[in-house]
Amino acid sequence: MIVHIDDQGVTVLEGDDCTRLSVATTLPPDATDRALRGRGLGRATESGTAELAVADLRALASEGAAADWPDRWDAMIAYARRNDWLSADGLWVQAHIAPA
Incomplete structure (x- = not known):
């Protein structure tokens, strides 16, 4: 799944793809951070990653998802936990930020 950020806002693309x-983003880092914060989805970090709110991302990505999506989502979050990409409390997941 891809969190896509541009001057139109924040959307989730390929929400059914829980393998990535x-x-x-098409925006500079400060505008990317503002867009994530404004959407209530997280924040951009100085290290070029984003910390995304797991519950909010799940809600956005699950719209129109297949019946087996919740299991695939859980597997993606478990993978993030094993790789230390999930906060200790499970509320935030890290994702790389790249130009769109």
């Missing part, structure tokens, strides 16, 4: 998670 990234942020693609």
